[in-house]
Amino acid sequence: MSDLVVSTQGLTRRFKEKTAVSNLDLEIRQGQIYGFLGPNGCGKTTTMRMLTGLLTPSSGSVSVLGRPMPQYAEPLKNEIGYMTQIFSYYRDMTVLENLRFAAEIYGMPRRKSADRIDELLTTYDLTENANQLSGSMSGGQRQKLALAATVLHGPKLLFLDEPTSAVDPETRRSFWEQLFDLVDQGATMIVSTHFMDEAERCHKLAILEHGVKKADGSPRQLMEDLNATVIEVEGEGLRQVKHLLDDTPKVLSTAQVGARLRVLVDKSETEPMAMITSRLSDFSNVTMSVQRPNLEDVFVSATKGPAQ
Ligand SMILES: Nc1ncnc2c1ncn2[C@@H]1O[C@H](COP(=O)(O)OP(=O)(O)OP(=O)(O)O)[C@@H](O)[C@H]1O
Numbered sequence: 001m002s003d004l005v006v007s008t009q010g011l012t013r014r015f016k017e018k019t020a021v022s023n024l025d026l027e028i029r030q031g032q033i034y035g036f037l038g039p040n041g042c043g044k045t046t047t048m049r050m051l052t053g054l055l056t057p058s059s060g061s062v063s064v065l066g067r068p069m070p071q072y073a074e075p076l077k078n079e080i081g082y083m084t085q086i087f088s089y090y091r092d093m094t095v096l097e098n099l100r101f102a103a104e105i106y107g108m109p110r111r112k113s114a115d116r117i118d119e120l121l122t123t124y125d126l127t128e129n130a131n132q133l134s135g136s137m138s139g140g141q142r143q144k145l146a147l148a149a150t151v152l153h154g155p156k157l158l159f160l161d162e163p164t165s166a167v168d169p170e171t172r173r174s175f176w177e178q179l180f181d182l183v184d185q186g187a188t189m190i191v192s193t194h195f196m197d198e199a200e201r202c203h204k205l206a207i208l209e210h211g212v213k214k215a216d217g218s219p220r221q222l223m224e225d226l227n228a229t230v231i232e233v234e235g236e237g238l239r240q241v242k243h244l245l246d247d248t249p250k251v252l253s254t255a256q257v258g259a260r261l262r263v264l265v266d267k268s269e270t271e272p273m274a275m276i277t278s279r280l281s282d283f284s285n286v287t288m289s290v291q292r293p294n295l296e297d298v299f300v301s302a303t304k305g306p307a308q
Contacts (some may be wrong), residue, residue, distance in 0.1 A: 002030075002066075003028060003029045003030040004027060004028070004030075004063075005028050005029060005030050005032075005064070005065060005156075005157055005188045006026060006027075006028040006051060006062075006063070006064050006065075006157070006188075006190070007026060007027050007033075007035055007062075007063045008024055008025060008026045008050075008051070008060060008062050008063075009025055009060055009061050010023050010024070010025065010059060010060035010061070011023070011024040011025070011026070011047070011050060011057055011059075011060035011061070011062060012024070012057060012058050012059045012060050013043075013046050013050060013055065013211075014058045019211055020043045020211050021043040021046050021047050021050070021057075021211045022043075022210075022211040022212050023060070024043075024047060024206075024211075024212075024213055025213070026206065026216075026279060028140070028188065028190060028204075029188070030188050031183060031186070031187075031278070032178075032183075032188055032189075032202075032203040033179060033183060033188075033189050033190075033191060033201070033202045033203050033271075034188075034189070034190050034191070034202060034203065034204050034205065034206070035190075035191050035192070035193060035198070035199045035201075035202035035204070035205035036048075036190065036191070036192040036193070036205070036206055036208055037192075037193060037194070037196075037199040037204070037205050037206070037207050037208065037299065038192075038194065038207060038208035038209055039141040039194055039209070040136050040194065042208040042209050042210060042211065043208055043210070043211035044161065044192035044208060045085060045161055045192070046211075047191065047208075048082070048159045048161055048190065050062055050069070050070075051064060051069065051159065051190065052064075052069075052073070052080060052082050052159055053069045053070035053071075053072070053073025053076070054070075054073070054075075054082075055070075056070050057162055059234070064080070064157065065079055065080075065156065065157060066074060075286070078106065078153055078155070079155055079156050079157060080155050080157050080158075080159070081149070081150040081151055081152075081155035081157070081158045081159070082150065082158075082159045082161075083146050083150040083158070083159065083160045083161065083163055084146060084161055085153065085161040085162045085165070087101075087119075087281070088146075089134055089142075089145060089146065089149060090134065091133065091134055091135025092135060093133065094130065094131050094133055095121070095126055095129050095130050095131070095132060095134055095137075095145055096117070096121075096130045096131060096135055097152070098145060098149060099117045099120065099121075099145075099148060099149060099152065099295070100113065100117065102149040102152050103116070103117065103152055104155075105128075106152065106153040108152070108153060113152075116152060116154075117152070119150070120148040120152065121136075121148070123148070123178075124144040124145070124147060124148045125144065125180070125278055126141065126144055126145060126148065129141055138165045139166045139167050139171075140168070140171035143163065143166070143171070143175065144175075146163075147160075147163070147175070147178065147296075151182065151187075154189070156176060156186065156187060156188065157187070157188050157189070157190075158182065158187055158188070158189040158190070159189070159190050160179075160189060160190070160191045161190070161192050162192050162193060162194070163175065163191065163193075164176075164193070164195070164198060165193075165194075165195075172195075172197075172198065176198070176201050179191070192211065196295045196296045196299065199219065199295055200219045200295050202219065203218060204216065204218050205217075205218075205219065206224075207222075207299055207302045207303065209299070209302075209303045214294060214302040215298065215302040216302055219295055221300075222295070222298045223292070223293045223294065223295065223297075223298055226267075226293040226297055226298055226301055227266070227267045227301055228252055228264040228265060228266055228267055228291065228293070228297065228301045229264070229265045229267065229269070229272040229285055229290060230262065230263070230264060230291045230292070230293050230297050231262075231263045231265060231272060231273065231276055231279070231288055231289070231290055231291070232260045232261065232262055232263070232288065232289055232291050233245075233260065233261040233263060233286050233287070233288050234259060234260050234286065234287050234288075235283070235285045235286030235287055235290075236259075236283070236285040236286065237283055237285070237286070238256055238259075238260075238261045238286075239256075240283075241261055241280060241283060241286060242254045242256060242261055244279065244280070245261075245263055245276070245279065245280075248275075248279055250254060250265055250266045250269040250272075250275070251264070251265055251266075252264040252265065252266055252300065252301055253265060253300045253301075253302050253304065255300075260307065262291070262297070263276065264297055264300060264301055272290075273288060273290065276288060
């Protein structure tokens with residue numbers, strides 16, 4: 001049996017003259033955490049809404065758990081969990097009331113849902129908050145409640161839209177540990193993010209820009225395949241160095257990181273160090289070194305070139 005959980009061909013969505021998602025081909029396999037990485041407005045939410053059957057594509061096809069979408073949105077409701085970007089539970093209801101309400105929406109039998117809610121309160125460390133109004137909880141606690149409600153009915157496939165944009169790094173770390181626990185229990189998930197550290201945790205990811213997939217693969221593969229050499233410049237006058245390099249052919253980008261300037265030089269330049277050294281010949285107090293690419297380099301390079 002195929003382990004393909006989600007596949008799309010030529011998936012496109014237009015809103016009047018705006019194309020929010022353009023000709024997107026995806027293959028997402030069982031047990032993967034698949035990331036959509038891209039800036040605000042690149043089409044992450046629109047893609048998720050089409051994959052969950054909430055929005056009809058303008059063209060192209062979508063298959064989710066072996067069924068075409070949006071036609072099978074209703075029968076697949078119990079197999080899918082969708083954690084939207086905005087906290088979509090009732091702030092004037094307690095944690096327990098919200099979870100009971102979600103269980104009713106999923107048509108879960110009362111006995112079964114009571115046991116499941118107890119289990120989730122323990123898993124997500126919400127037992128002490130059970131009778132607290134969700135509106136009075138911290139962002140991190142609300143996020144745990146949202147995750148608990150999303151997995152309440154035991155879905156096989158989870159969609160998490162920018163799940164950690166409102167929480168601190170420590171909460172983000174523990175949230176990701178919980179995601180890997182869910183994967184260990186057999187879930188597949190699609191996570192959208194604009195954080196590089198979050199994208200790096202995914203098994204595979206697609207880099208999106210203006211609704212177009214610019215690159216996809218595992219983070220490691222994307223870094224290995226980077227079509228640029230990364231050079232770091234250290235020393236005096238980095239702002240002037242930056243302005244000079246920004247006007248240099250084959251320099252894809254420059255970005256200052258603390259006391260270093262990170263420079264991406266297109267791979268078509270066969271002697272990148274010699275080229276940069278010669279360009280900076282007037283700067284006597286700088287040193288240069290070639291560095292391993294990181295995901296941000298991949299993102300910058302992918303969004304400079306033509307779409308794949
Ligand atoms: N219902 C709509 N009507 C008109 N335009 C829309 C609609 N929904 C989305 N768009 C547009 O489509 C583009 C993609 O939006 P989308 O919300 O999918 O991006 P995103 O990557 O999820 O961004 P964000 O991180 O800000 O949510 C944007 O330009 C947005 O304004």
